[in-house]
Each structure stands twice: as C-alpha cells, then as structure tokens.
Amino acid sequence: MKYLIGILFFTTSLNLFGQVAIINDKDGFTNVRLKPQQNSEIIYNLKTNQVFWFGEEDFYSDNVDWIMVEITKNKYSIECGSLDNLIGYVHKSRIKPLNTIKEYKGTELEFYYKTQPFNEKNKIIDYQNDYIVSIEGLHPWGTDGGKPKIEVKELEIKIKENSITVPEILISDIYECDNNFNIYKIGQTYFVHQWNSDGAGAYEIVWVFTEKGIEQRLVGTII
Template sequence: MKLISILLFFFSNISFAQFAIISDRDGFVNIRKEAKTGNNISDQLNNGFVVYCFEPENNWINIDYSKNNKDRNGYLYKDRIQYLSEFTKIPLFKETQSQVIFKKDGFYINIESKNFESNSAKLTFLEKEKSVLKKINGKDFWGTDGGIPKRLIKAYPL
C-alpha cells in the first residue's frame, strides 16, 4: 500500500507538464532566470515557439525549450502561452497501415510512415563515438537515442 501511495504522489506531481506555444499580443515574450520581474531577462521567444511547461508557481511557469541547438530553461508569465491541449481537435478522416489523414472544415493534415532509407540520407555521427548518430541531412532528429532510424514519419497539410 505504501508503494502505491508513493507512485500516485510521484505521478500526480509530474502529470501537469505539457507542451505549449508562445502566444503574446506583442509577438514575443521575455524569458526570465527567476519567477519575478526585474533585470533577470535571459532570452526572448517569438510567438509560435514551442515550450515544455511545468506546473505554474503563482503567476509564473517554469519552462524548458531548445533554441540554437541548446537546451534552455527559464520562467515566463502564465498568460503568455497557449497549451496544445486547448487547441481545437481535428477528427480522424482516413487511416491505412502507413497513413492517417485528419480533416475538419476543409483543413487536412496527412501523416505518413515509411521505411527510412539511410543510403539516400547524409548521416553525421559523433566524433568520439562513431556509432552514435548526431544529425540526418544536417538536421537534428528525434526518437532513436543515437541509432539509425528504421521508420520515417512525415506530416504535411494537404
């Protein structure tokens, strides 16, 4: 019983964290080192930038984000973002084994999955660990922990 209580406490404390998009009437927000106003501005993010938010502390939200290939952290005022969970849901229109299409009011999103063809991509590996993949076609990638991907996911509006 004690273990279940500890697990419930742990998961309830991390359950709030979610993605959000910067949305401010000025077109940008100041990121601060501390959860207060003053001369502690560490960065600036434009509208549309995606951040990872933790539980708000009074009127401030602690965020993590990646900018210029660096992971960063800071605080912003709570009304300067829109959580992804608040966006309008787009229902599934069509699904196959390798493709899904979402559609609402004439707006379509197509997501396809296919085999990743490493022979047609430029792969860059770490200098010290030649088996760890760093970039694909000069770009960062997600989902393999440094290994060569087996699948390629591509999304685009129709």
Template sequence: MRKLIVFFTFITSLFNTYGQSLDFAIINDKDGFVHVRNSKQLINDNIIDKLDNGFVINYFERDGLWIAIRYEKNDAEISGFILRDRLRDFTSFQEVQGRSEKSNEYKLFNRNVEIVVSDKVFNASEHSIMYYEIYKGVIERIEGKEIYGTDGDLPKREYNALEVKINGIKVVMPKGAIQNLFEPTIEYTVAYFDEKSQTLYIRSDNSDWSASYAVIWVIEKGKFKQRCVGVTRPFKGVK
C-alpha cells in the same frame, strides 16, 4: 557490459540536454509578447529573449508563478522562464476529426483542412551519418542535426512527407519540417485549427521504445511558421 554502459551514458546525455516534457502551449499575453528570462525574477537584467503571441513552446517544471520553457529559434535551442499564466492550450481550438488510414499513410481532414502524413523505411545510404568518436556505433547526428526517436541506433523508419492543404490551397512545407525526426508513429497525429487566426497546429507523438518525443508544426495563414520538438526522459532512474 560495455554496450550497456554506453547506452546509459547516451540516455543520461539525452536527458541532460532536453529535460522531461511533451507539453506544448502557445504564447498568449495581453501585451502581445512575453519576455523570456534566465531566472525567476521580474528584473530587466535577466531578459534573454522576446516571444510574440502565437509562438509555440515546450514547457515543464512549473514553480509557483513561473514555468520553465524551451524552444528553437534561428537554429538555436533556448531555455528560460516565463510567467505561467501567459500561455494558451492549442487543444482549445477545433480538432480536425476526420480520419482515414492506409499503408504508410495517415490522413486528417475537415471542411477547412486536409493533412496527409506518410512514413517509409529508413535508408542509411541516403543520409550523412556521424557517429560519436568515443562511443563506437552510437549515432550522434544525421545530416549534421540532433536526432529524435532513437537511442543512438540506426533508425528503422523516417517521415516520407507531410502534405497540408488549407481551404483547398497547398501549403509549401520546407524540407526541414520533417528532417531528423525518426521512428514516426503517424497514426498518433492530431491537429487543431483556429479559424479566427487561420492557424493550424499539427502534433505527432513518436518514438522507438526508449526515446520518446513529440513534435508540433505550426502553419499560419497558409504558410509554414514553426516546428517545436519536446523530448521525454527515457528512464525514471537516470539522473
């Protein structure tokens, strides 16, 4: 019974932290940027941030002209509101449709792009793992970071590598691009390429049975630009 209580407490905390959405979009405004606000009003006093066109956000809770968003910027998680017509769907760009698969490796490709994503067994000895003090045996952080893809148990699998080439040139991907993302489902990786801006959007939907999440990596003009993670609510009955 105690383990069940701990599990539901953890799930509740996860939902309260991240909300419920696996939807992403690109900032696209005629002015070249949008203001993020802490309330659904067009007033100067509620502006908390400014996002340039091309920035990817996780969105949810549509309400009339407004939409709630969340994103990471400068290692901080930010939530707020923007006008909902200031977004563009990245799936409007050309999908990278070539696919091949072998053990623990999945490849996407077309004439411009080559993406190879791989996973491996999670080895706890290679990681710094921190557990909750009050919930014994429930993981709080790995490498000091929030964890995605598990409900507090040790992950079973993790990303091994994300390798990208655009027009034959290898993109340098930072270590943090795949860090703290667990239980990857590499065969559910998709990608879209905007030839005009030379921007690649790679999306992967991952989870174990109770902690679904999605991640988008953005690469612009051959350089890694951004990672955005969205997390869904595990159980409908939890509030």
C-alpha cells in the same frame, strides 16, 4: 558506457518539461525573464502562436507564479551548434497550455506523412561506439542509437486545397512518424501535435502553420 550516457543526455536534455504552450497576452508578446521575478532582466520575447515547453508541475501549483520555460534557439528546431535551449521564466497568467485549446475537427486542413522503410544507401551516417549520432549531419529523432525503421518521404499539408511547401530538411531528421496526431486552431493558425517513437526513442513534435506556410517546428524529448 560514458558515451551511452552522453546519448541519453542529448536526447533527453532538450526538453525537461512536460507540456507545450502558447502565450496568452493581448499585447501579442510576452517577456521571458532571466529569473522568476518581475524586475528580472528580459532575455527574450515570446510572440503570439509561438510554441514552447513549460514546467507543468509548477504551472498547476497554487504556490508558484513564475514558470520555467524552454525555448528552442531556432524556430525549426534544427541543430545550431548547441545542445542547450534557452531557459527563462514567464508569469503563469501569460501561459496557455496547448491541450486546453479545443481540438480542431474541421475539414479545411489536410496533413499527411508519406513514409517508407529507412534506406541507408548513399546516406552519411556517423557512429560512435556503435551508436548512431547523426544521419546526414542531423540528430535522428525517434531512435535510441540504432538505425531508424521508418523515414518520411514527403509531408503533405493543404489548407482549403492550397498546398503548403515543406522544405526537405524539416522532414529529413524525423523518423518513426505515423499519422496519429491532434490538431488545434486559433484564428488562422494551425497546430499539429504528436508523439513518435521506435519504442525507446520517443520524441514530441509540434508543427505550426498558416496558409502562408510553416511558421514553426518544435521538436524535443522529455523525461
């Protein structure tokens, strides 16, 4: 039971907030502060078109000016030895929720997962108390301790017929993917947002890319 609680904590503690955002700042970056006040220590700079999570409830409150944000410790949400993301505060005026951007309905972008049934042959799968804790050394997004049903074979991304290379590691830890998603665009940057799940292990993923390639992959769960 203690281990099960640990699994649940791991898969939910990565994102305790309810919304994804980018910054709204003409300077091209916004300061993240240690405490919710103007003179607090600056612990990070969020840059234009970088996605992060923020406290949705506080954001829509008239009584709160500084909003708690959560930032992954590497831009592809690949495990780096810590379960904790960076937590800080950003002034409300600098936060632009992703879902307030007009959804992109153009045709110059192609985004498509090629999937297949999960094949455990020749994969290193780590268990503890019958629960899967890692596959090929990575946390398996989209499961709740059991074996995945669907794995990603390939992710095809094209912009104006130009293919974007997707490193294998960026699709090797995401499971139960489908091709239902929302696309947003700002300038020449695209954001593909979706939820994936096997029914219990729901997770959120946002891909950020330009014609130059993948800029960021944000992956996490919320409670």
